[in-house]
Amino acid sequence: MSVSDRLPDYPVNSDFVKKLKSALEGRDEARLRDLICADVQHVDAVIELANDDWMKDPCAQLPPGVLAGLWTLEYKRELTTPLCIAAAQGHTACVRHLLGRGADPDASPGGRCALHEACLGGHTACARLLLQHRADPDLLSAEGLAPLHLCRTAASLGCAQALLEHGASVQLEGGASRDTPLHVAAQRGLDEHARLYLNRGARVDARNGRGETALSAACGAAWRPDEHARCLRLCALLLRHGAAADTRDEDERSPLHKACGHARPGLARLLLRHGADARALDYGGASPLARVLQTAACAPEAEPQLTVQELLNHGSPTVWPDAFPKVLKSCAAVPAVIEVLFNSYPQLRVSESWKEVIPEEVFQVHQAFYQSLFALAHTPRCLQHLCRCAIRKSFGRKCFSLVPLLPLPESLQNYLLLEAEGVLH
Structure with a gap:
């Protein structure tokens, strides 16, 4: 049975999920903590936060224009776990509580595990806790992305450091674009991330699926005027580490x-x-x-x-x-x-x-x-x-x-x- 076909412990229309969504939308940390730590039946419960299966219902009232293009729609469900929610919100105490009760750090019913979520949110303390409880530092998401690929903001530097300390591969290619973590850092102007990866042996001229090096990816990113100085620092760093200034991508x-x-x-x-x-x-x-x-x-x-x-x-x-x-x-x-x-x-x-x-x-x-x-x-x-x-x-x-x-x-x-x-x- 595929993930999308399994029955969730808490369906999207359940009272629990309604309360959970209300707490998330209202940023009610105390209520969220109570729901996750006290109200769930077991620590690895599967929670359904969204479900568009109603579109398949013959009784569904949809505009003609939508019905005409319905064949292009994909059925999507958003499944998660208490641990993933806690990690995504940066609730360290909840993560510790759930792990202490035996929660699986690598569970990913929705395609991303708790470590992915912690890295996306830049929650270093949560990431370290998960890694200490043997979370896989190179576990791939449904999109083929490792946690390092999801260290996409300046706030995630601590997460990247923790991942590397626990054996994450700095050379791993991820997703359809086959970007390395260095490509991700270059695209987003994360010079400190790039320095960390280079010091850990990242290949400065590794190419992604489009034939781009990290330098090429940085030069092709859409930088705002106030980010140009950061872009220059990043590119100068790559060049100092031996990046070739004249490499060509698949379009030459x-x-x-x-x-x-x-x-x-x-x-x-x-x-x-x-x-x-x-x-x-x-x-x-x-x-x-x-x-x-x-x-x-x-x-x-x-x-x-x-x-x-x-x-x-x-x-x-x-x-x-x-x-x-x-x-x-x-x-x-x-x-x-x-x-x-x-x-x-x-x-x-x-x-x-x-x-x-x-x-x-x-x-x-x-x-x-x-x-x-x-x-x-x-x-x-x-x-x-x-x-x-x-x-x-x-x-x-x-x-x-x-x-x-x-x-x-x-x-x-x-x-x-x-x-x-x-x-x-």
């Missing part, structure tokens, strides 16, 4: 492709200085520069021109001249990107027809810049710009390191490195 995308896809100049700079290839192409033929240009209009607050600048100063090929109008159309609202890219050409013929791809409201907001751009339709670039291009061509992909060595004022060094000024000359 490098960490640099992913960093540029999110327009992160600091991360792009870090990767480039560790040997990432600014000229790399993915399976779709896109370069890191193409990735940031695709993103620029969606994330102007990330200052995508700085990422473009980093790439060009590390030898990235510029855009084919005939394709420049497409870039102008997609990046019109971020003129600093247009400026940096335009200044990477010794001479680029400006057409009056370009005005048609710039929305009028955008032109008005950035009028000074676009007037300076279209003024160049009738005149060559200045001698200073041509000298800049000659020097940059000579330095090639070493512009970022050689320009600062020139005996020039900082303002001229910035000029050579394509610092945006707001207008074109």
